[in-house]
Amino acid sequence: MVSNMAEDSIKLSLDGEDIEVARGATLLDAAEQAGIDIPVICYHEATSPNGLCRICVVDVDGGRVLQPACVAECQADSKVETRNERVERSRRTILEMLNASVNLAEAPEIQEMIADYAADEARFPDANLREHTLIDDNPFYIRDYEQCVLCWRCVQVCAEDAQFTFALTLKNRGHDTSVATAFDISMTESPCVFCGQCVGVCPTGALKPKVQWGLEQGWGADEMRQKTRRGRKRNPEKTDGE
Numbered sequence: 001m002v003s004n005m006a007e008d009s010i011k012l013s014l015d016g017e018d019i020e021v022a023r024g025a026t027l028l029d030a031a032e033q034a035g036i037d038i039p040v041i042c043y044h045e046a047t048s049p050n051g052l053c054r055i056c057v058v059d060v061d062g063g064r065v066l067q068p069a070c071v072a073e074c075q076a077d078s079k080v081e082t083r084n085e086r087v088e089r090s091r092r093t094i095l096e097m098l099n100a101s102v103n104l105a106e107a108p109e110i111q112e113m114i115a116d117y118a119a120d121e122a123r124f125p126d127a128n129l130r131e132h133t134l135i136d137d138n139p140f141y142i143r144d145y146e147q148c149v150l151c152w153r154c155v156q157v158c159a160e161d162a163q164f165t166f167a168l169t170l171k172n173r174g175h176d177t178s179v180a181t182a183f184d185i186s187m188t189e190s191p192c193v194f195c196g197q198c199v200g201v202c203p204t205g206a207l208k209p210k211v212q213w214g215l216e217q218g219w220g221a222d223e224m225r226q227k228t229r230r231g232r233k234r235n236p237e238k239t240d241g242e
Ligand code: SF4
Pocket: 147, 148, 149, 150, 151, 152, 153, 154, 155, 179, 198, 201, 202, 203, 204, 206, 207
């Protein structure tokens, strides 16, 4: 079959530069192609984009609302500005709200964004930080949801995007929303297979390998061995050799 290049691609203007991209490309794809950096938080190349955090918004043709670049497709002959005053104000406000409700101390990429967009860390002095008790319920990783930005990446890699294990879900609503196991059972009781993919995609310190956590707590070698080893499951009905 002969492909028609003209039909497979479209042209648009990105920050004043004319570019040609594959039809169906997102604005984030186009920016990447043009070497333009757009900040992302919930987006990850290994997960399906859901447009949750809105840090990636850009201005398309001066439209009424800004478009999330990670999910919005490029439109032919459109004029896109990836970082004008309107876009900056929106990203700055998102960062200020995030900073007001989540402990971002161990989120270096978001810290860089806060500096880059000159976000005012004292913008919402009356806001409440989300409070969660650190969960240490398995030998492989800890969960500290005070540092969770609800990007949903961990939930997605645990589900259809990679592992098909479905150990994670969301509980509660609004300010109290949190990632959790179903019915809040411990991770060792859940379907989790401890593949570690959730830890790998987490953009903050919310999910951390137990060994790293132990080193930070000053554990010695014996304590580390003891606390990071999984007890063997044995069937009490069976005897050795069966
Ligand atoms: S635990 Fe990490 S990966 Fe999961 S939703 Fe929170 S910040 Fe995102």
